[in-house]
Amino acid sequence: MATTVVTGAAAIRSGLLPPVGCVTETADFAGAELPGLDALVFGGHDIAGAAPMAKRAEELARAGVVPPWSPAAVAGELEDADAEIRVGLVAGEPGTLREQADRLIADLVSFRERRDLERVVVVNVASTEPPFPRRPEHADLGALESALAASGDALPPSSVYAYAALRAGCPYIDFTPSTGVRLPALDELARRMGVPYAGSDAKTGETLVKTALAPMFAARALAVRAWSGTNLLGGGDGATLADPQASRSKKISKDRSLTEILGHRVEGETHIDYVRPMGEWKTAWDHVLFEGFGGVQMTLQFTWQGCDSALAAPLVLDLARLAARAHETGESGPLTALGFFFKDPIGVREHRLALQYELLCEWAARLGARA
Amino acid sequence: MATTVVTGAAAIRSGLLPPVGCVTETADFAGAELPGLDALVFGGHDIAGAAPMAKRAEELARAGVVPPWSPAAVAGELEDADAEIRVGLVAGEPGTLREQADRLIADLVSFRERRDLERVVVVNVASTEPPFPRRPEHADLGALESALAASGDALPPSSVYAYAALRAGCPYIDFTPSTGVRLPALDELARRMGVPYAGSDAKTGETLVKTALAPMFAARALAVRAWSGTNLLGGGDGATLADPQASRSKKISKDRSLTEILGHRVEGETHIDYVRPMGEWKTAWDHVLFEGFGGVQMTLQFTWQGCDSALAAPLVLDLARLAARAHETGESGPLTALGFFFKDPIGVREHRLALQYELLCEWAARLGARA
Amino acid sequence: MATTVVTGAAAIRSGLLPPVGCVTETADFAGAELPGLDALVFGGHDIAGAAPMAKRAEELARAGVVPPWSPAAVAGELEDADAEIRVGLVAGEPGTLREQADRLIADLVSFRERRDLERVVVVNVASTEPPFPRRPEHADLGALESALAASGDALPPSSVYAYAALRAGCPYIDFTPSTGVRLPALDELARRMGVPYAGSDAKTGETLVKTALAPMFAARALAVRAWSGTNLLGGGDGATLADPQASRSKKISKDRSLTEILGHRVEGETHIDYVRPMGEWKTAWDHVLFEGFGGVQMTLQFTWQGCDSALAAPLVLDLARLAARAHETGESGPLTALGFFFKDPIGVREHRLALQYELLCEWAARLGARA
Amino acid sequence: MATTVVTGAAAIRSGLLPPVGCVTETADFAGAELPGLDALVFGGHDIAGAAPMAKRAEELARAGVVPPWSPAAVAGELEDADAEIRVGLVAGEPGTLREQADRLIADLVSFRERRDLERVVVVNVASTEPPFPRRPEHADLGALESALAASGDALPPSSVYAYAALRAGCPYIDFTPSTGVRLPALDELARRMGVPYAGSDAKTGETLVKTALAPMFAARALAVRAWSGTNLLGGGDGATLADPQASRSKKISKDRSLTEILGHRVEGETHIDYVRPMGEWKTAWDHVLFEGFGGVQMTLQFTWQGCDSALAAPLVLDLARLAARAHETGESGPLTALGFFFKDPIGVREHRLALQYELLCEWAARLGARA
Ligand SMILES: NC(=O)c1ccc[n+]([C@@H]2O[C@H](COP(=O)([O-])OP(=O)(O)OC[C@H]3O[C@@H](n4cnc5c(N)ncnc54)[C@H](O)[C@@H]3O)[C@@H](O)[C@H]2O)c1
Ligand SMILES: NC(=O)c1ccc[n+]([C@@H]2O[C@H](COP(=O)([O-])OP(=O)(O)OC[C@H]3O[C@@H](n4cnc5c(N)ncnc54)[C@H](O)[C@@H]3O)[C@@H](O)[C@H]2O)c1
Ligand SMILES: NC(=O)c1ccc[n+]([C@@H]2O[C@H](COP(=O)([O-])OP(=O)(O)OC[C@H]3O[C@@H](n4cnc5c(N)ncnc54)[C@H](O)[C@@H]3O)[C@@H](O)[C@H]2O)c1
Ligand SMILES: NC(=O)c1ccc[n+]([C@@H]2O[C@H](COP(=O)([O-])OP(=O)(O)OC[C@H]3O[C@@H](n4cnc5c(N)ncnc54)[C@H](O)[C@@H]3O)[C@@H](O)[C@H]2O)c1
Ligand code: NA
Ligand code: NA
Structure with missing residues (x-):
């Protein structure tokens, strides 16, 4: 970079x-x-x-x-x-x-x-x-x-x-x-x-989008039940994060945002996968399960495809x-x-x-x- | 509703x-x-x-x-x-x-x-x-x-x-x-x-998400090149919007937001399709093509699946x-x-x-x- | 079930x-x-x-x-x-x-x-x-x-x-x-x-779709570089699979198909996440990175949302x-x-x-x- | 090409x-x-x-x-x-x-x-x-x-x-x-x-994937209720298809496959949008609504991102x-x-x-x- x-x-x-x-x-x-x-x-x-x-x-x-x-x-x-x-x-x-x-x-x-x-x-x-x-x-x-x-x-x-x-x-x-x-x-x-x-x-990827979207749920009184994410990335940073210890640092910093914005811990895992052939590109897929009026469950998914550097x-x-x-x-x-x-x-x-x-x-x- | x-x-x-x-x-x-x-x-x-x-x-x-x-x-x-x-x-x-x-x-x-x-x-x-x-x-x-x-x-x-x-x-x-x-x-x-x-x-669907996300691109100085959307919906509202005249009203009101937030008209069409068997459910898929540092093109997609009423x-x-x-x-x-x-x-x-x-x-x- | x-x-x-x-x-x-x-x-x-x-x-x-x-x-x-x-x-x-x-x-x-x-x-x-x-x-x-x-x-x-x-x-x-x-x-x-x-x-979900899609890449001589998948599921089966031991059985059986169809091991992880509030529903998101003529990299993603039982x-x-x-x-x-x-x-x-x-x-x- | x-x-x-x-x-x-x-x-x-x-x-x-x-x-x-x-x-x-x-x-x-x-x-x-x-x-x-x-x-x-x-x-x-x-x-x-x-x-994009996937629904006796698709493409071909007459030819040939494979006409529109800044790239998003055992409705979505030529x-x-x-x-x-x-x-x-x-x-x- x-x-x-x-x-x-x-x-x-x-x-x-x-x-x-x-x-x-x-x-x-x-x-x-x-x-x-x-x-x-x-x-x-x-x-x-x-x-x-x-x-x-x-x-x-x-x-x-x-x-x-x-x-x-x-x-x-x-x-x-x-x-x-x-x-x-x-x-x-x-x-x-x-x-x-x-x-x-x-x-x-x-x-x-x-x-x-x-x-x-x-x-x-x-x-x-x-x-x-x-x-x-x-x-x-x-x-x-x-x-x-x-x-x-x-x-x-x-x-x-x-x-x-x-x-x-x-x-x-x-x-x-x-x-x-x-x-x-x-x-x-x-x-x-x-x-x-x-x-x-x-913040340049999943968390950027998360912190743009999560306030929408909060403002609309929609109850987020689970927020799951998978990050695929190659490149030097991806190789570093293939080490579970390093990726642990990253996950901790990624998760804080959601808890702060929604006011409570939300279920759901965040995966960071090193996918070597992706090179400098990274893809994040997030799946948000939320509940609305009358308890109806609905979902939002996004896929972010960006060039890391x-x-x-x-x-x-x-x-x-x-x-x-x-x-x-x-x-x-x-x-x-x-x-x-x-x-x-x-x-x-x-x-x-x-x-x-x-x-x-x-x-x-x-x-x-x-x- | x-x-x-x-x-x-x-x-x-x-x-x-x-x-x-x-x-x-x-x-x-x-x-x-x-x-x-x-x-x-x-x-x-x-x-x-x-x-x-x-x-x-x-x-x-x-x-x-x-x-x-x-x-x-x-x-x-x-x-x-x-x-x-x-x-x-x-x-x-x-x-x-x-x-x-x-x-x-x-x-x-x-x-x-x-x-x-x-x-x-x-x-x-x-x-x-x-x-x-x-x-x-x-x-x-x-x-x-x-x-x-x-x-x-x-x-x-x-x-x-x-x-x-x-x-x-x-x-x-x-x-x-x-x-x-x-x-x-x-x-x-x-x-x-x-x-x-x-x-x-x-605003309860595609436009809700759009107005949560579009400011992110603006704030980050990322240049949105095209924003395309497809809305699938059933229900009474869907049936009404199957009439191109009525759906024209809807598209006009949907498009205004993006222009206001990004400060200029953005390429891309918005489709509203009546899909009868979806009943009360609606799905919006949006595809955002944007450009970052060095002219690199990247994308964000989202799928919103909600119950209209x-x-x-x-x-x-x-x-x-x-x-x-x-x-x-x-x-x-x-x-x-x-x-x-x-x-x-x-x-x-x-x-x-x-x-x-x-x-x-x-x-x-x-x-x-x-x- | x-x-x-x-x-x-x-x-x-x-x-x-x-x-x-x-x-x-x-x-x-x-x-x-x-x-x-x-x-x-x-x-x-x-x-x-x-x-x-x-x-x-x-x-x-x-x-x-x-x-x-x-x-x-x-x-x-x-x-x-x-x-x-x-x-x-x-x-x-x-x-x-x-x-x-x-x-x-x-x-x-x-x-x-x-x-x-x-x-x-x-x-x-x-x-x-x-x-x-x-x-x-x-x-x-x-x-x-x-x-x-x-x-x-x-x-x-x-x-x-x-x-x-x-x-x-x-x-x-x-x-x-x-x-x-x-x-x-x-x-x-x-x-x-x-x-x-x-x-x-x-096979009722991700693997079903995988075994329908993977032969397409093989038949078209497109080189699959990585196939990554995330499975979100609730229900009794999800709770069982929240145990890493049980989910290991599942992953082994899930991975075999791809290797057999493509003729070689493919990079990419498969995650199985227990997401309690999803109840009987399961969602699989797969991301396929493949290479075509001239070495161009392209992708296919799918999201399968099904009711397990x-x-x-x-x-x-x-x-x-x-x-x-x-x-x-x-x-x-x-x-x-x-x-x-x-x-x-x-x-x-x-x-x-x-x-x-x-x-x-x-x-x-x-x-x-x-x- | x-x-x-x-x-x-x-x-x-x-x-x-x-x-x-x-x-x-x-x-x-x-x-x-x-x-x-x-x-x-x-x-x-x-x-x-x-x-x-x-x-x-x-x-x-x-x-x-x-x-x-x-x-x-x-x-x-x-x-x-x-x-x-x-x-x-x-x-x-x-x-x-x-x-x-x-x-x-x-x-x-x-x-x-x-x-x-x-x-x-x-x-x-x-x-x-x-x-x-x-x-x-x-x-x-x-x-x-x-x-x-x-x-x-x-x-x-x-x-x-x-x-x-x-x-x-x-x-x-x-x-x-x-x-x-x-x-x-x-x-x-x-x-x-x-x-x-x-x-x-x-067939190199949406229809290729469609004809790989549709037989899965047929073979599994799953009833496809609607198949909707949006195609975004730039390039010379995209510019030609921006003309509704030319794109009509394309849609007719695209739709035939599904009818033949499933044995009946299926609801759902196919859009072809010219998105100039996509250049040689094309993206297809398809949404399949299908019904399974007991009348439960489920969905499959895919996004295909390919280089046309x-x-x-x-x-x-x-x-x-x-x-x-x-x-x-x-x-x-x-x-x-x-x-x-x-x-x-x-x-x-x-x-x-x-x-x-x-x-x-x-x-x-x-x-x-x-x-
Ligand atoms: N690219 C992004 O979007 C992004 C976003 C947020 C944070 N970051 C962080 O920025 C950092 C750099 O990312 P990158 O994509 O350039 O990674 P990279 O692996 O391509 O580059 C890392 C560089 O750091 C050097 N280095 C390693 N240890 C060093 C040390 N102790 N002292 C001096 N240099 C050292 C390496 O030689 C290499 O040149 C990573 O920690 C990454 O997590 C990147
Ligand atoms: N559901 C949403 O998320 C949402 C969001 C924004 C706007 N809207 C708008 O709200 C309206 C209602 O949506 P809905 O899903 O309930 O639709 P619907 O088709 O189920 O109900 C519309 C109702 O309006 C009645 N109606 C029609 N013409 C009327 C008239 N001239 N006078 C009085 N009643 C009349 C109909 O008989 C029917 O009962 C639609 O215009 C829709 O575009 C809905
Ligand atoms: N639902 C699917 O799509 C699907 C697909 C493939 C395989 N499967 C497999 O089918 C199995 C059942 O799935 P489910 O969704 O019904 O799960 P479930 O957790 O709802 O039901 C499992 C049942 O097995 C019973 N059970 C547990 N141990 C037992 C034992 N030793 N002897 C007799 N009964 C025992 C439990 O009491 C429970 O009633 C799981 O192993 C799952 O992996 C399910
Ligand atoms: N690229 C694909 O994946 C794909 C798949 C299926 C079909 N096709 C079809 O292949 C065709 C070519 O695609 P492309 O991407 O190269 O388009 P393009 O617009 O880049 O090239 C078309 C070429 O045809 C030439 N041309 C136009 N009219 C002609 C005529 N009457 N006689 C001779 N040449 C003429 C143009 O000058 C241009 O050089 C299109 O019809 C497209 O629909 C393409
Ligand atoms: Na992981
Ligand atoms: Na339309």
Whole structure:
């Protein structure tokens, strides 16, 4: 998806593609004083041995995710981004967590200074991690700092990235369901550093549609009796989720929405199946059994067929721009108005898509009104 | 559907059924000071020779629309309502429109007085009429009054019913896509009489889901390229809509929502097929073709399988209660906050379901706050 | 389902219902010399404490599985069948398997004699058992007979029923995926006793549609890349299958068809979810990803929404009649021509529905031609 | 589609693509002594001003119909075929039909001789024509020959093509629902010339699936109450079918199958909607309402999402090879064994896909057994 972000952004900046899918390019955000797409510079961390972006872009073009002409058309920008990718952090790496964090902080600061950037927003788009057990040292910053020095397994990589970002004064976004910034100790750090953050797990498929539809049942006093879903997906993310541990993280974040919107747990299972030949495509089929007047049972089914990266990539741009502007205007802590983008929004319980959008627009208006 | 309304309301009042599907029975309306379900008394007009409610209720029970035990359990209430049904007005009836209206007015006034009712709300749930051509005398009340005296074909029956209701001081609701109250002359009458009205065409299926889903595409800057729909339905309404003229009325009111929400006309046809053996059930299949980041085409499909009367009946109760309370608090003219209930709301252009619901709730709060 | 069988058969015999769903009532079987529906007498085994048929029929009527009027209309026949139900055999019952089998044999013989029946066909429609591990004593009849005397756990109940049926000279049908007659030792017994048998696991939903559709891909040289399925079901069978062990039996029998028809294992998972509020209804959604000319990927999806008992019950009648006639004409061992009815047919590898039907019709013609 | 045929065949011949979708490349046809794919030489007629194949292949590659690398890889073969395209015949062309036919005959003979071909098979893959009214001169060959000389409007272009093909001794295939060879006079001509023919209207989508599924209902004695279908398609064919006259031809040929398989007309409409942005893709949604045991109503829905040309192109190759071999072995008149390929097979009433396939295979075996 990272490659899709860079390729698409470059093509839009060059006027080769319209900004379809970019929420922040619509009229509702015209007055929010966001940084222009032109103003963005891309860099990142990836694990050692990852293929260069130019190669990945070719693969995406063959799979129909980015236009066939685009890898060549934006080759310069891909090379430029590639040059800013540093070796990332993986679970079980030697050294203390502090040493690991320091390395990441140095990368972030160096990127900001070398490229003369006003600020850097860190977006976690790495592979989903399994759920990470809560520990006492997650509860407050002091305890966490001690743990960083002493031991190598107090945090999963996603949280070390989050720690490093906040310490470096960079807004941090959890695009995945990994633990990341979602720890009391890191919230404390964010507030202390005056840095905003948001997450987690971008909603781009089944949950997006669910949070558009579920409020309809609630508003119409129709009683949802069971909501069942099956997700078929290929691609790198699909392969990761074929591991039941990783897919457990995903299911937990997917299920929360329905419970919040309908006010009670609803029967029904959610399956996530890795179907390798689907490549970058994902299909979700949902079956909703509901009861109406007189106890009559009725159903709604939907099938969503989407291209994973095409759905997610523009949101990375949106989130980076919105977080940058929030930082600029002095916000810190969880950006609850970004709940619109996430399956499992941090710091807010509103899951109804339309109302999340209203909150986002109102906040964007306030962002624009500030100095 | 009228029979389902009476049967269901009676069963709920007796505690035999929970009020599933009744919007006004949810917590959001607890403070609106609406008349209780107990306070409602049913009557109406039907065309000569219509079967008695008890017989229709039996048919509905056999079709699984109302519970098998319910016709017997509420036999008294069905008889009571039946006794209040008067011969209705059909197109091409002899006599001037004034004479026809006067007959209807007399029925309404007599019902109100005999039953000692605070007010009567008229809800048009008759068969859908074909579109009726606009005429000069529809434009203002004076011209309309003259036309009533002189001619028999200036108004379709639905509008004579609306005229009669308003003249009799009764709030009027267009549950169907027929012309009804949707004429400038009748708006003038409503305001002059201090009577509120609302319409038109209750949204209970494809359009309900459409107006829940379409805002998702808009908010996410996804470009809807085509929205195609097929509606299969049996029942009395299906038979009426098998007539292409009547179904034209329905399609017009169904299409408006999408254009309003997405801001432009969208390609794609809407079919309404009468499938006799489906009985009271209707199925809508919609196919949405949309474009995302990088021009990638994706699709969403849904299948809605609902029982027509079970979906519509509770809304008749909701609308009657809300209109009654609006009348009580002195509102007149179009009740735009009721847009939530209609495919083609009068006097308001908001079609996004979630925002319609917010408007409705805010209005309900204001209703409750009044004397 | 047993109650649906008896209720439906009685209603058809009385001319109250047409024989829809009964394969053997179609023209293709007119010459097969099958016993008439009138000639059937119902009896069975159920576990202690099971509700009487009249009560179950009432429940089925409320759930819309049998017509509302039918329980009263066929009350006599239900009572009659109920009077012929004996206490069945459950896992872990005390005593040797021989003692258990003898009890069942006595019941069968007594039923045949008391009711003066030409023959009794035993159809296993009990709850699905978990897979039962294969053992050495299943391999031949001598070893099995010794094991019956010595130990209590060499066979699951379904196989004791099968043993008893065959020993009593009764054709035996495995309507479920339980082990039942599917053991070499029991095949030996069937041949020795001159008794035919068939199984297993009636195909009435997803697999039925699969075996109608999969041959299309094969015949058109379209390469199926993945076939994924989700089954939602309530009811007694759904509750049983909520146990992963039992559902494993079902999945194994469901998957075999596809492999046989396409000639290779196909990617894709099959989920079976118990969704309690679905009651007697089941829904299967299947997603087929296939490749055509030039490597283009395409998809077929289907949603099957059926009433479990209504789909299965007439097949019980069909199988009983066909097995009875086969017995009458002297067939013994597996009735491979009955593969049409089963997810996992015994003794035959043809899974293509249309060809199974041809085989069935040819065999029916032969049945009719015999003395 | 013609461009897809040539591109795909060339890629398969060069070993660049596997022959997925080619029925005659499967094991069942290994012994039929068909001409090899290598042996085929492509030519044709197109209307004046049609784009060159190389340009069309580029468009198809951009649309994902043929692989991105294929237009370049087979450029030579595309040029070669292009050089053999002659100006076709359109409705209302000046001159007598005889003159028109003679021009086409000359083209065919010249192609056969210049390229030193054993035989030429003509496959009509031109745009679908509206239904053409039957006339007396269609009834026998003598009358038709007179009409050709005298008048310009006795036949639609498709039938002039068919006449020319047969007169030139070329087998003729109606891949479209146009009138083509489907006239008694042309059947007479074919028999007289010793030339085989087949048609009409290749089945590649909704009807293909219908004829795989409908026999399931028939075999299971399930009563189909209504079968409704909506077809969405873009592309050239979609644009043609946006004309209600042309789409009428298509609907007639689509509907016949169901009636034949189920033995009676079934309720339900079939819609064909032109949805321009779908490009080469087509989607069919079908809803089947059926009744089972006890009168319970159930449903099956399917959604077929296919690439039109990718589905159809390999069948053109199959039909050409099979018709060539039939001609070689001396068959003339309608090739009823080719019914498997057509929505509305000429000369045969079997529409059940699986049985059509059996007939095809048996015939292929006979073809192979001949000298
Ligand atoms: N695509 C979507 O619609 C969507 C939506 C919501 C969330 N997400 C999440 O976004 C993430 C990325 O999705 P994707 O489709 O690009 O997956 P992907 O598998 O294609 O890419 C993941 C990338 O992360 C890198 N990586 C793995 N571990 C790393 C580490 N410790 N440090 C740095 N890099 C690491 C991998 O090398 C790879 O390049 C996933 O977690 C996914 O669940 C995606
Ligand atoms: N059921 C829904 O979900 C739904 C939703 C929105 C709108 N509607 C509309 O509500 C109306 C009623 O639906 P239904 O399902 O009850 O239909 P129906 O055909 O079962 O009942 C219509 C009733 O209207 C009566 N009628 C016809 N003309 C009349 C006249 N001129 N005066 C008085 N009575 C007359 C008929 O005798 C009949 O009893 C239809 O117009 C339908 O389009 C229904
Ligand atoms: N309904 C279908 O479409 C269908 C299709 C194929 C197979 N089947 C199989 O048929 C069986 C019955 O289905 P159902 O829907 O009637 O289920 P159900 O749960 O409603 O009924 C099962 C019955 O079996 C009885 N039973 C359980 N253990 C028994 C034992 N050891 N001896 C005697 N009786 C016993 C139970 O008391 C109950 O009455 C299941 O195994 C199911 O998998 C059903
Ligand atoms: N694609 C399928 O799955 C499929 C299946 C069955 C039948 N068909 C039929 O095959 C035909 C071709 O489909 P397509 O998708 O290639 O359509 P298309 O519109 O892309 O191509 C039709 C071609 O026919 C040419 N043409 C039109 N009139 C002609 C004439 N009188 N003489 C010679 N050429 C003429 C046009 O110039 C064009 O090149 C259509 O009739 C379609 O209904 C297609
Ligand atoms: Na799973
Ligand atoms: Na239509």
